[in-house]
Each structure stands twice: as structure tokens, then as C-alpha cells.
Amino acid sequence: MTPASCLSRLEKLLGPGQVRSDPAERASYAVDGVLPSAVLLPNDPAEAAEVVRFAAAEKLAVIPCGARTKLGMGIPPSRYDLALDVTRLNQIAHYDPADLTLSVDAGLPLTQLSSVLAAQKQFLPLAVPFFAQTTIGGTIASGVDSPLRQLYGSARDFVIGAEFINGSGALTKSGGRVVKNVTGYDLHKLLIGSLGTLAVITRVNFRTFPLLPTRRGLVASFSSEQGVIELRRRIAASPLALSTLEILSPQMARLFAPINHSLAKPPLAPLGAWLAGSAWHLCAGFEGHPEVCDRYARDLSRLAEETQAVSAHLLDEAEHSTLGHSIGEAVPLLLNASPATVIFKMSLLPSHFDSAFAELREITDRASLPSALFARGSGTVYFALLPVTKDVQTFSRLARAATAVFELAACEGGHAMIPWCPTELKRSVNIWGLPRPDFALMQRVKTAFDPAGILSPGRFVGNL
Amino acid sequence: MLRSERVAQLRRRCPLAGSTAGQFPLYSGPGELSLDLFLMDARLVRKLDRLLGNGGVLRRPEELLLYEYDGSVEQGRPDCVVFPRTTEEISRIARLAAQFDVPLVGRGAGTGLSGGALAREGGVLVVFSRMNRILELDHENQRAVVQPGVVNLDLTRAVECAGLYFAPDPSSQMACTIGGNVAENAGGPHTLACGVTTNHVTGLELVLPGGEIIRIGGKTADPLGYDLTGLLVGSEGTLALITEITVKLSRLPEAVKTLLAVYDTVDDATETVAEITARGITPSACEMLDGWTLRVVEDFVHAGFPRDSAAVLLIEVEGLAEAVAAQAAAIHEVCRLHSAGEIRVARDARERDLLWKGRKNAFGAIGRVSPSYYVQDGVIPRSRLPQTLRRIEEIGRQFGFQIGNIFHAGDGNLHPIILFDQRDRAQFERAVSAAGEIMRYCVEVGGALTGEHGIGMEKDQLMPLLFSEADLDLMRRVREAFNPGGRLNPGKIIPAGKGCGEIRVRPLPAASTA
Numbered sequence: 001m002t003p004a005s006c007l008s009r010l011e012k013l014l015g016p017g018q019v020r021s022d023p024a025e026r027a028s029y030a031v032d033g034v035l036p037s038a039v040l041l042p043n044d045p046a047e048a049a050e051v052v053r054f055a056a057a058e059k060l061a062v063i064p065c066g067a068r069t070k071l072g073m074g075i076p077p078s079r080y081d082l083a084l085d086v087t088r089l090n091q092i093a094h095y096d097p098a099d100l101t102l103s104v105d106a107g108l109p110l111t112q113l114s115s116v117l118a119a120q121k122q123f124l125p126l127a128v129p130f131f132a133q134t135t136i137g138g139t140i141a142s143g144v145d146s147p148l149r150q151l152y153g154s155a156r157d158f159v160i161g162a163e164f165i166n167g168s169g170a171l172t173k174s175g176g177r178v179v180k181n182v183t184g185y186d187l188h189k190l191l192i193g194s195l196g197t198l199a200v201i202t203r204v205n206f207r208t209f210p211l212l213p214t215r216r217g218l219v220a221s222f223s224s225e226q227g228v229i230e231l232r233r234r235i236a237a238s239p240l241a242l243s244t245l246e247i248l249s250p251q252m253a254r255l256f257a258p259i260n261h262s263l264a265k266p267p268l269a270p271l272g273a274w275l276a277g278s279a280w281h282l283c284a285g286f287e288g289h290p291e292v293c294d295r296y297a298r299d300l301s302r303l304a305e306e307t308q309a310v311s312a313h314l315l316d317e318a319e320h321s322t323l324g325h326s327i328g329e330a331v332p333l334l335l336n337a338s339p340a341t342v343i344f345k346m347s348l349l350p351s352h353f354d355s356a357f358a359e360l361r362e363i364t365d366r367a368s369l370p371s372a373l374f375a376r377g378s379g380t381v382y383f384a385l386l387p388v389t390k391d392v393q394t395f396s397r398l399a400r401a402a403t404a405v406f407e408l409a410a411c412e413g414g415h416a417m418i419p420w421c422p423t424e425l426k427r428s429v430n431i432w433g434l435p436r437p438d439f440a441l442m443q444r445v446k447t448a449f450d451p452a453g454i455l456s457p458g459r460f461v462g463n464l
Numbered sequence: 465m466l467r468s469e470r471v472a473q474l475r476r477r478c479p480l481a482g483s484t485a486g487q488f489p490l491y492s493g494p495g496e497l498s499l500d501l502f503l504m505d506a507r508l509v510r511k512l513d514r515l516l517g518n519g520g521v522l523r524r525p526e527e528l529l530l531y532e533y534d535g536s537v538e539q540g541r542p543d544c545v546v547f548p549r550t551t552e553e554i555s556r557i558a559r560l561a562a563q564f565d566v567p568l569v570g571r572g573a574g575t576g577l578s579g580g581a582l583a584r585e586g587g588v589l590v591v592f593s594r595m596n597r598i599l600e601l602d603h604e605n606q607r608a609v610v611q612p613g614v615v616n617l618d619l620t621r622a623v624e625c626a627g628l629y630f631a632p633d634p635s636s637q638m639a640c641t642i643g644g645n646v647a648e649n650a651g652g653p654h655t656l657a658c659g660v661t662t663n664h665v666t667g668l669e670l671v672l673p674g675g676e677i678i679r680i681g682g683k684t685a686d687p688l689g690y691d692l693t694g695l696l697v698g699s700e701g702t703l704a705l706i707t708e709i710t711v712k713l714s715r716l717p718e719a720v721k722t723l724l725a726v727y728d729t730v731d732d733a734t735e736t737v738a739e740i741t742a743r744g745i746t747p748s749a750c751e752m753l754d755g756w757t758l759r760v761v762e763d764f765v766h767a768g769f770p771r772d773s774a775a776v777l778l779i780e781v782e783g784l785a786e787a788v789a790a791q792a793a794a795i796h797e798v799c800r801l802h803s804a805g806e807i808r809v810a811r812d813a814r815e816r817d818l819l820w821k822g823r824k825n826a827f828g829a830i831g832r833v834s835p836s837y838y839v840q841d842g843v844i845p846r847s848r849l850p851q852t853l854r855r856i857e858e859i860g861r862q863f864g865f866q867i868g869n870i871f872h873a874g875d876g877n878l879h880p881i882i883l884f885d886q887r888d889r890a891q892f893e894r895a896v897s898a899a900g901e902i903m904r905y906c907v908e909v910g911g912a913l914t915g916e917h918g919i920g921m922e923k924d925q926l927m928p929l930l931f932s933e934a935d936l937d938l939m940r941r942v943r944e945a946f947n948p949g950g951r952l953n954p955g956k957i958i959p960a961g962k963g964c965g966e967i968r969v970r971p972l973p974a975a976s977t978a
Contacts, residue, residue, distance in 0.1 A: 096845060096847060097742070098741065098742035098846070099741065099845040099846050099847045099876075100741065100744070100846075101845065122744070143686075145686070153659070153663060154685070154686070156662075156694050157659060157663050166938055170934040170937070170938070171934065172932070172934050172935045172938045173931070173935055174935065174939075176843075176910075176911070176912045176930070177845065177910055178843040178844065178845060178875075178876055178910070178911050178912050178915070179843075179846075179875050179876065180655065180660060180843055180872070180875040180876070180877050180915040180916065181843055181912040181914075181915060182648065182649045182651075182660075182698050182914050182915065182916055182917070182918055182919075183912040183913045183914050183919060183927075183930060184919065184927065184930075184931060184935075184939055184957065184958075185695060185698070185699055185939050185942055185943075185957075186649075186662070186694055186695060186697075186698055187695070187938065187939070187942065189662075189691045189694030189695060190690050190691055190692075190694070190695055192691060192694075193686075193690075193691070194690060198690070209744075210743075210744020210745075210746070211744070212744075233604070236604075236606075239715065239717065239718035239783075239784060240784070241783065241784070288784075288786075288787050288790070289786070289787070289790040291786045291790065292784060292786045292787045292790060294786075295784055295785075295786045296784075345686075347684035347685055347686045347687075347688075349602075349605040349607075349683055349684055350604070351602075351604045351605050378685060379605075379684055379685055380685065380686065413682070413683060413684070414682070414683075414684040415682075415684070415688050417688055432688065432689070433688060436688060436689060437678060437679050438678050438679065438680045438692055439689070440678075441678060441680070441692055441945070441946070442689050442690050442692070444945035444946070445690055445692070445695075445942065445945055446690075447945065448938070448941040448942045448944065448945040449938070449941075449942075460689070461689040461690075
């Protein structure tokens with residue numbers, strides 16, 4: 001708890017109305033049920049740095065946040081005194097469309113940035129969950145990924161620099177605003193997915209990408225998972241460079257039914273009958289000049305036929321965009337689908353999909369819980385358990401299943417962790433999965449950035 | 465002997481001949497490093513000998529001489545050079561170096577251009593040439609696991625049969641090693657569309673300066689926890705010795721088209737590049753040679769560059785046949801719009817190879833016409849290309865040098881080449897000042913100090929142009945987390961802290977390759 005004297009000093013540090021401590025406000029910043037003593041709203045990075053310096057001196061725990069859509073990720077914080085809300089840092093500092101580079105404040109909503117980019121026929125390949133609410137800082141700090149990584153890579157491939165406040169309260173930066181740069185350590189890469197445990201991100205520099213003239217897609221349906229896996233393999237061995245490649249289990253496809261879409265916040269547009277809930281699906285997206293898209297459509301249709309797809313439906317631009325949006329929002333849809341959704345993120349090699357999917361089915365059967373799965377072509381598999389009740393028995397079954405999933409991923413040469421689950425499960429399961437050989441190095445990195453251990457303490461791997 | 469004494473002794477050996485002008489260190493003159501000075505503790509050498517066996521350790525001055533240089537204009541002599549074969553041996557070498565408190569430095573093929581692989585403060589130089597095995601090829605998942613001494617091009621040759629290749633292609637790719645590429649986060653002409661080394665590395669095995677062996681990342685994407693692989697790639701050998709590397713392999717494109725656009729003015733060429741970028745066209749490579757450089761190259765390589773032009777652009781597009789056709793048409797249009805006199809398209813692989821031979825052998829060609837040259841590496845926002853090239857020409861005139869330009873125009877990565885005569889001391893000082901002016905301008909227009917060569921011991925003193933003391937302090941703390949005391953590859957990237965009183969002595973520049 002923060003003594004009242006601290007609050008009044010913070011009020012002096014920031015302007016009026018920038019320190020809030022009424023219970024309702026604090027509750028809306030809860031992390032896994034833990035409430036902060038105060039919520040701070042700095043107007044600029046300098047004010048935010050003052051807050052961190054103050055917190056470091058007073059040994060107060062700070063959790064930086066934006067739209068608060070992903071605060072449930074991570075282990076419950078070991079301490080939480082101050083919520084540092086950066087949504088007032090919301091400017092585009094530099095945008096030079098001719099250079100395809102961008103420097104933007106952490107608190108800016110992703111949707112706002114997207115419309116600015118779209119006006120210049122550019123975009124960031126960040127079709128991330130909670131797209132309508134999320135901020136730039138939250139997207140980067142949470143490390144959520146996007147279907148577009150198939151072609152464009154993940155944030156580590158297009159974040160070219162950052163400005164941030166380290167645990168000592170110093171405003172620091174790394175990288176720059178040019179697309180090719182080896183000046184100094186790439187510290188900004190460490191911030192991606194660090195859940196606010198290393199620094200308070202205040203600004204992120206990106207390279208942007210040109211929007212190509214047309215974007216279309218194809219959905220191929222199969223009666224079994226072998227079909228989708230074989231089609232993925234053939235696409236990977238072909239010269240086709242898809243922008244998205246997603247595999248959906250029948251249960252996942254059912255989740256994309258119009259009824260669930262209408263319940264989503266904000267509601268999602270309904271998809272066509274081509275996404276039947278009884279089949280496995282491979283959803284491919286491609287882009288380019290019309291004649292390039294025609295080539296993709298031709299080749300993909302042929303490959304789908306060769307792999308005995310039950311059906312292959314070509315998507316026009318509108319259908320493709322609607323499906324892309326639904327897949328991007330798969331995580332919130334899953335979270336709405338059960339009172340105790342557990343989502344695993346598994347990093348696997350695509351050649352192991354076959355055995356991994358079979359094992360996951362066994363785990364599902366053993367737990368006798370409903371499940372759903374979607375996988376990205378590059379090897380990331382999201383597997384969700386969707387219990388219908390939220391009781392002690394359910395949690396013990398979930399815990400057993402979690403251990404099995406962690407071990408399965410390790411056996412297949414990859415790893416798994418749980419980005420989203422009920423707080424209750426976090427008491428019995430280490431959401432970060434099995435111990436890592438490089439944990440000692442991570443500890444040292446954490447200490448280098450945050451010597452007093454005040455930034456989001458406890459939330460990261462090994463309670464860092 | 466304690467390391468601090470050793471460093472002091474090294475510094476005494478290199479007395480500063482003359483005064484320092486401004487921020488830039490001066491050349492100390494040849495012959496001041498005596499070759500008979502051998503300082504390493506004999507017990508350490510005996511232990512290394514025992515560990516590595518016959519031929520595994522070099523320590524005679526005439527043998528060490530070979531390892532005093534890399535591709536840069538810098539110099540630094542190790543006290544001994546070791547050639548381990550296994551990670552375990554490297555770990556033991558690291559423990560011994562720690563025990564005797566001597567510096568430890570890794571080195572691949574020594575083609576680096578910023579002194580990254582030089583033993584700036586002496587010590588043990590670990591050369592990876594015997595660790596040159598490809599450990600695993602996984603065609604289906606497009607991954608390879610290699611030892612650090614594998615030569616860049618050899619990996620591509622090993623997987624070409626499966627329609628794959630290793631994308632980073634520095635001009636030295638016939639000699640440079642993947643370990644060196646990882647340390648420096650190497651680029652190359654085709655990184656414009658394909659990304660630099662860091663975009664192609666998913667896992668590493670490390671030996672820390674204390675000897676611990678640790679694996680980070682792996683074959684799959686998204687390592688759990690902090691992205692240590694992303695930090696290690698490009699850390700210039702200052703955080704750990706890298707003993708095994710897992711890389712992504714890319715699929716060879718179905719179609720490639722190479723164009724040569726010829727210009728009467730440099731401005732037309734640079735404006736073409738700026739407009740290609742602004743229109744959202746992404747060629748796989750977009751290289752520029754100015755008139756002086758292309759003539760020198762043409763006389764040597766006979767690649768077919770028109771000698772009477774002011775600049776040429778070498779542009780390549782690749783991908784699906786339909787996409788290549790569309791992109792080539794768009795590029796044609798932009799080139800015409802900016803008054804390209806001629807646009808040639810390579811008709812076959814032989815013509816394409818010849819054009820690339822001209823580009824990749826340019827530095828050899830320049831070596832024929834100038835006693836010495838100093839290759840710079842700066843990055844600017846691509847929209848600033850025209851004005852930056854004009855400024856470089858101005859700087860050349862102001863300092864009285866011919867400055868050639870051959871560079872990765874598409875990503876704004878400049879390589880101005882200052883021609884001078886190393887025998888003339890005053891000329892060298894002027895060349896260094898001219899280079900500094902160019903770097904300052906790059907930073908001024910929103911650019912960076914290096915795009916692919918690294919900071920090394922060449923530009924550590926320039927880091928404050930870009931980074932505040934708080935930024936550098938955090939970098940120091942991160943280095944300290946891996947490399948306590950900075951005994952691994954000392955004197956690189958981050959300038960020594962304030963008040964240390966270190967005086968930079970720059971040796972005689974040698975002809976470089978890039």
C-alpha cells in the first residue's frame with residue numbers, strides 16, 4: 001500500500017487530475033484482482049519519467065498500461081502500487097510516408113494510427129487481438145502476434161527503435177528511424193513481449209509497408225486434419241508467398257458463427273457459409289496486382305484439389321477482409337466462449353503439426369473439456385480449452401492438461417505457455433511453462449534495466 | 465600481470481605522435497609496435513597448448529601479425545590465437561582467460577569493417593575456422609543449424625538443391641562466416657526486401673566470458689521470455705562468444721529480373737530511388753554506383769557499365785513471375801520519369817552475374833587506382849538521398865578528396881569511399897575528418913552511424929552523436945550483465961566512461977574490402 005503522503009507528493013509532481021485514487025477508478029486498473037493504490041496519468045514522457053524516478057526512490061511497484069485489454073497476461077503481480085496510464089502520450093511524432101518510417105507515442109490507439117497510414121496507402125502488419133481498443137505500447141509490450149507474420153514477420157522484424165523509461169526513471173532509447181541500422185545494442189527487441197517488466201515504453205519506431213492494390217483469399221475445407229496439414233506443406237514448398245496462412249479446427253470455425261460475431265465487442269461482420277463448422281479449414285490470404293492474385297487463386301485452387309479438399313472457396317476482397325478481422329479477433333472470441341477459457345500459445349515446427357494435433361486431441365479427451373485450435377502457417381499454434389463450468393474440479397483438470405501441453409511442446413522441440421487463463425488457474429500452474437536454460441541471463445537483463453525491481457514485479461517468466 | 469597493467473603497457477607502446485584535433489584520433493605512425501614484446505603469462509599459454517594440442521595455439525610474433533588486422537583501417541594485436549574445435553573447448557578457453565584475467569575476443573574470417581574482430585587490448589583471440597560444420601539441415605521447416613565458422617556462401621550452396629538459400633548476402637560472402645554475420649548483424653544488397661541477419665536467426669548457443677554454456681531461442685519462432693537472440697545478434701562479440709547458430713532458410717524465388725538504369729546526373733539517380741521507395745515498390749536490391757566508381761569498376765571487371773554516365777542503378781526484383789513483371793514495369797516507369805537515358809534488362813543469368821560481379825568486386829577495383837581508401841558506412845532516410853549525395857560531394861571538394869559512392873541505395877545505406885594516400889600523414893588526418901563530417905551529416909538528417917559494418921573500435925567515439933549518456937549507460941549495464949568487467953572484446957561499441965582518459969590511436973589504414 002502506498003502511504004497517503006506519497007499520493008500527495010505525486011499530486012505535486014503531476015498536475016491536478018492526473019493522480020486518481022477513487023476505488024472505482026482503481027478497480028478498472030486491476031491486474032489479476034490486485035488493485036493499485038493510485039492511477040497516474042502523465043501528459044508527456046518527462047512526467048512519466050518523474051513518476052518512475054519517484055517510484056524507484058520510494059520502492060513503489062509500477063505497472064504501465066494503455067487500453068488495459070491485455071493486463072490479464074502474465075503471473076499476478078507480486079506488488080502493485082501505481083498504475084502508470086500512458087494513454088495521454090498519443091501523438092504521431094514523425095511520419096514520413098516517402099521513407100516508410102514512423103515514430104509514434106505508446107498511448108496512441110492502433111486504429112487511429114491505421115487510418116493515418118491507410119490514407120497514405122500504407123499499413124503496419126499488426127492485425128492483433130482487441131484491435132479496436134489496443135494501443136501501440138500495449139501491442140508491443142504484450143508481444144501479441146498477427147496472422148500477417150506469415151509474410152511480414154513479427155514485431156521484432158519491423159520495430160526499428162524505441163524510446164522508454166528504464167527502472168531508474170531515465171528516458172532512454174535504442175535503434176533509430178532508419179530501416180537498416182546496427183548502431184548500438186537492439187535493446188528495443190527486449191521490450192517486445194516483456195509485459196512492462198523492463199521499461200515503460202513511451203515511443204516506438206516502425207518501418208511501414210505499402211498496401212498492395214488487391215488482397216484476396218481462399219478457404220479450403222477438409223474432412224480431417226491430415227488434409228489441411230498436407231496442403232500447408234505443399235504451399236510451403238511452392239513459390240507462393242502468402243500474406244496469411246491459418247489453420248482452423250472445426251470447433252474454431254464454429255466459434256466464427258454469426259451468433260458469436262454479433263456478441264463480440266465491437267460486433268464482427270458475419271462470415272459466409274463457406275466456413276462450415278464441421279470441417280478443418282485452411283485460410284490463405286494473398287495480395288498484389290490483380291494478375292498476381294489471379295495466379296495465387298489458380299495455384300491454390302489446384303493444390304486444394306490435389307490434396308482432396310472437400311471444397312475450396314475463393315474470397316473476394318470484402319470476404320477476405322472480414323475473415324481476416326475474425327481471425328485477428330480469435331483470442332477475444334475464445335475468451336467469450338467459456339467462463340474459464342485457457343489459451344495456450346505453442347511454438348512448434350510446422351512439420352510436427354501432425355503429431356502435435358493428435359496429441360492435443362488426446363489431451364482434450366483426457367480432460368473431457370471442449371477445445372478449439374488455430375495455427376499459423378509458420379508454426380505458432382493457439383490451443384484453447386473451453387470448460388462450461390468454473391469449479392474446483394475444472395481447475396484441477398485444466399492444471400493437468402496444462403502440464404501435458406507444456407511437455408508435448410517440449411517433446412516436439414518447441415515450447416508452450418499460457419497467455420490467457422483465469423486468475424485462479426495461475427495459483428496452480430506456472431503459465432510460463434517449463435523452466436528455461438537461459439533464465440539466469442533474463443534475470444541479469446531485468447536487473448540491468450530495473451535494478452530496484454519496481455516495474456511490473458512478478459509478472460514475467462520466473463516471477464521477474 | 466594484471467589486465468590493467470597490461471592495458472597500460474599497450475598504451476605506452478603506442479605513444480601518440482602529434483596532437484589530437486577535435487574529436488578524431490590520430491594515426492600514430494608505423495613501426496612503433498615492437499614485435500618482440502610478448503607479455504602473456506607463460507602458464508596460460510601452456511594450459512591452452514595442453515587443451516588444444518599441436519597447432520591449436522599461435523603465439524610467435526610473426527604468426528600473430530596475421531591477426532592484427534581485419535577488413536577495417538584498425539589494428540590490434542592479440543597475445544595468442546587459438547583454434548578450438550568444440551563448444552566445450554571454448555568454454556575452457558573462456559575459463560582460462562577469466563582465471564588469468566586476460567581479454568577474450570572472437571573472430572570469424574576477419575572481413576569485418578569496423579575492427580570488431582581485433583584484440584584491441586591484446587589477450588586471447590578465438591578464431592572459429594575449425595568450427596565450420598553444418599550440423600543440421602531441415603529443409604521442410606527451412607532451418608539450418610551451423611557452427612559459427614561456416615562460410616556464408618557455403619550454406620547457400622548446401623541447400624540450393626532443395627530450392628533454398630540463406631538470405632543475408634554481404635559482399636564478402638565468399639569468405640565471411642555466419643558467426644561473424646551474427647556478431648555484426650551483417651547486411652548485403654539483398655537485405656532490402658529480405659531483411660538483415662537478425663531477421664534470419666532463431667537460436668544461438670553461447671559461451672559467456674565466465675565459461676558457462678547457454679542456449680537461447682531455438683528452431684521455433686517466438687522464444688519464451690525476453691528476446692535474447694535479438695539482443696545478441698549485432699552485439700559485435702561484446703556479450704558472449706557464439707558457438708552454434710540456428711538460421712532460417714528462404715525459398716529461392718521463381719523469377720528474377722535485373723535492371724541497369726543509366727543516368728546523366730547523380731540527382732536523377734537518387735531521385736529515382738526516393739520515388740521507388742515512396743511509391744511502395746520493394747525491389748529485392750537497389751544499388752547505386754556513381755560515375756567515378758562505375759568507370760573504375762568497368763575498367764577492371766568489364767561488367768558493361770556505360771563509362772560516360774554519371775550514375776547507374778542496379779535494381780533487382782524477384783518473386784512470382786507475375787509479380788516480377790508488374791514490379792519491373794513500375795520501376796521502368798519511375799526510371800523514365802527521372803530521365804534514365806537507358807534501361808537495360810539482363811537477358812540471362814550470365815548477364816545478371818556479370819552486373820553483380822561489377823557491384824561485388826568494386827572495392828578490389830578501387831584498390832587498383834588509389835594507394836589507400838577509407839570506406840564509410842552511414843544510413844539516412846531514403847527521401848534524403850539526393851541532398852546527402854550532394855553534401856558528400858561538397859565535403860570531398862572542401863577536404864580535397866575524390867569520394868566515390870557505391871551503396872545500397874534502396875535502404876539508404878551509404879558507402880562513401882574516400883581516396884587518399886596513406887603515406888601522407890596530413891592526408892590521412894584530413895580523410896578521417898572528412899569521414900567524420902559525413903557521419904555528422906547522416907545523423908543530422910535523421911540517420912544512423914552504421915547500417916551494416918558495426919561500430920566496433922572505429923566509431924565508438926562517435927556514439928554520443930546519437931545516444932545520450934543515459935542511453936549509453938543502459939547499454940553498458942546490459943553489457944555488464946553478460947560480460948562483467950568487459951573482458952570479452954574490450955574497447956568496442958560503447959565509448960569508455962567519462963574521465964577514463966583513454967587516448968585513441970588509429971593505426972595506418974590498409975586497403976580494405978567490402
